[in-house]
Amino acid sequence: xAEFVKYVDVTKCDGCxxxxxxxxxxxxxxxxxxxxxxxxxxxxxxxADTWNVLQYIEHENGKGDLEYLFRHxxxxxxxxxxxxxxxxxxxxxxxxxxxxxxxxxxxxxxxxCVENCPFEVISLKTYKDKNGKEYRKSQKCTMCTDRLEExxxxxxxxTCHTDAMxxxxxxxxLEKAENRLSEIKSRFPNANIYNPQGVGGTHTIYVLxxxxxxxxxxxxxxxxxxxxxxxxxxxxxxxxxxxxxTMAVVGAFITNSIMSKRKNNxxxxxxxxxx
Amino acid sequence: xxxxPKSTAKVRRFSKGFVLAHAxxxxxxxxxxxxxxxxxxxxxxxxxPILGGxxxxxxxxxxFAVAFVSPTFIWIIxxxxxxxxxxxxxxxxxxxxxxxxxxxxxxLFGFNFKxxxxxxxxxxxxxxxxxxxxxxxxxxxxxxPMWFPQFFPRAVVQWGYFFHNVGFGLAIAVIVxxxxxxxxHKSSRPGYSGVVTGEVPxxxxxxxxxxWYDEEVKKGNFPNLDDPKHKKNKGA
Numbered sequence: 270x271a272e273f274v275k276y277v278d279v280t281k282c283d284g285c286x287x288x289x290x291x292x293x294x295x296x297x298x299x300x301x302x303x304x305x306x307x308x309x310x311x312x313x314x315x316x317a318d319t320w321n322v323l324q325y326i327e328h329e330n331g332k333g334d335l336e337y338l339f340r341h342x343x344x345x346x347x348x349x350x351x352x353x354x355x356x357x358x359x360x361x362x363x364x365x366x367x368x369x370x371x372x373x374x375x376x377x378x379x380x381x382c383v384e385n386c387p388f389e390v391i392s393l394k395t396y397k398d399k400n401g402k403e404y405r406k407s408q409k410c411t412m413c414t415d416r417l418e419e420x421x422x423x424x425x426x427x428t429c430h431t432d433a434m435x436x437x438x439x440x441x442x443l444e445k446a447e448n449r450l451s452e453i454k455s456r457f458p459n460a461n462i463y464n465p466q467g468v469g470g471t472h473t474i475y476v477l478x479x480x481x482x483x484x485x486x487x488x489x490x491x492x493x494x495x496x497x498x499x500x501x502x503x504x505x506x507x508x509x510x511x512x513x514x515t516m517a518v519v520g521a522f523i524t525n526s527i528m529s530k531r532k533n534n535x536x537x538x539x540x541x542x543x544x
Numbered sequence: 545x546x547x548x549p550k551s552t553a554k555v556r557r558f559s560k561g562f563v564l565a566h567a568x569x570x571x572x573x574x575x576x577x578x579x580x581x582x583x584x585x586x587x588x589x590x591x592x593p594i595l596g597g598x599x600x601x602x603x604x605x606x607x608f609a610v611a612f613v614s615p616t617f618i619w620i621i622x623x624x625x626x627x628x629x630x631x632x633x634x635x636x637x638x639x640x641x642x643x644x645x646x647x648x649x650x651x652l653f654g655f656n657f658k659x660x661x662x663x664x665x666x667x668x669x670x671x672x673x674x675x676x677x678x679x680x681x682x683x684x685x686x687x688x689p690m691w692f693p694q695f696f697p698r699a700v701v702q703w704g705y706f707f708h709n710v711g712f713g714l715a716i717a718v719i720v721x722x723x724x725x726x727x728x729h730k731s732s733r734p735g736y737s738g739v740v741t742g743e744v745p746x747x748x749x750x751x752x753x754x755x756w757y758d759e760e761v762k763k764g765n766f767p768n769l770d771d772p773k774h775k776k777n778k779g780a
Contacts, residue, residue, distance in 0.1 A: 300678055314759050326756055357582075357583040357586075358583075358586060358589070377582075377583075377592070377597070378598055378737070379583065379598070379602075381705065382703075383703075384698065384701045384702060385702055402597075402599070403599065404597065404598070439630070493649045493699075494704040495699075495705065495706040496702060496705070496706075498706050499705050499706040499709050502709045503709040503713060504709055504713070504756050505716070506713065507709060507710070507712075507713025507717070508585070508713075509718075510713060510714070510717035511713070511716050511717045511720060514716070514717045514718070514720040514721050515720050517652075517721065518720060518721060518724035518728070520653070521652045521724065521729065522724070522728060522729075523656070524653040524654045524655075525653065525654035525729070525730055526654075527654070528653075528654035528655065529730065
């Protein structure tokens with residue numbers, strides 16, 4: 270199946286927050302009361318109950334002008350997702366659309382994904398079962414994979430009234446991004462397409478007006494080296510090592526039995542034990 | 545191998561403090577291993593219901609983590625002398641320690657071998673100790689940022705997962721051999737009582753740790769097993 274991408278052109282965003290509301294609405298997420306952030310921004314960052322946050326950034330552009338920058342921020346849906354790599358329960362997987370989804374039945378709430386996400390997008394939510402016992406599950410944007418399966422588009426995209434967000438096949442969206450970039454370069458010389466290759470590219474691509482760091486995005490995110498060494502080397506080697514030592518002691522047990530049988534045959538009338 | 549009936553005499557090898565420290569170490573290690581096993585491989589996910597779900601497993605893992613940190617302190621508090629002997633032995637390496645390993649391989653697979661004279665700990669036990677010290681530092685050191693990620697930089701927590709994995713992967717591989725030698729292997733298993741009661745058969749101690757045994761005989765602590773047969777050799 271073709272890869273699908275959410276295209277976000279921040280230069281067309283007018284900061285209306287309809288995407289936030291649509292997300293809460295479709296995904297049935299409870300409201301999250303927060304302290305005043307010092308700007309129109311409602312939440313400091315994405316959380317377990319707020320899967321997308323509209324950023325409001327007051328940026329001095331170096332020419333003495335103040336730019337009021339907006340960005341719809343949510344899960345990037347990396348092609349090589351660190352969360353998927355470190356999940357010990359295989360609860361995180363790639364859907365056929367390219368989105369990264371969490372299987373809530375498999376999630377044990379360990380938080381490895383939370384600590385390893387290069388974009389710090391995933392959060393744990395604490396629930397209470399009917400006996401009052403607490404348990405945790407990982408939560409983040411699903412790219413509305415349930416909607417995609419019904420032939421619909423993500424709720425945030427559908428609701429966007431300026432067409433700052435669009436959803437479609439990867440090639441078409443990348444082409445759109447390139448075209449838009451050439452249109453805005455004169456106004457935003459630092460403009461760039463954010464589709465970081467350190468995580469294999471993402472299924473949410475941005476046309477940013479300023480450098481990624483201005484938006485609080487990592488300039489060159491990647492799957493943490495520690496996660497690669499841990500999951501691709503330490504874990505398989507560890508499993509092989511316990512196998513190897515187990516085989517060694519089983520082998521030792523067998524040769525010992527054979528050897529002591531031979532010795533017993535030699536001194537049958539020795540009578541004594543060899544202990 | 546000798547055909548004479550073995551003496552039933554026992555000698556004290558480890559103090560009660562060491563026995564306690566060793567037991568706490570062993571029990572907490574396995575409890576930690578089992579409570580984390582479903583996180584290591586999904587094959588053991590059936591352990592979750594037994595451990596009280598992922599939350600129960602996490603709680604137990606943290607309780608035993610605290611226990612796992614304690615053996616060093618137990619040993620130091622109740623048997624500082626024994627602890628010092630151990631440290632001293634760990635840094636003492638002689639040519640005979642290398643010879644020990646070639647003989648050990650023969651011994652392990654049941655071939656004829658000769659005992660290389662060893663002091664209180666043999667070279668194999670010293671290697672085991674050094675690996676367990678190293679892995680315990682890795683496991684405990686990385687456990688803190690994993691338990692309390694809010695107090696550590698993200699990169700430290702991420703590397704913590706890696707070192708935790710390396711630490712217990714190495715530790716469990718070595719422990720398989722350690723347990724085999726102590727409870728299954730014919731030539732070494734008589735020493736098992738050393739970590740339960742603290743006492744081991746005198747003949748076994750003399751065979752395996754002749755330097756230590758002779759020293760204790762000289763001090764008058766241990767019976768001289770050669771005595772009944774060679775009365776005229778009776779020393780001092």
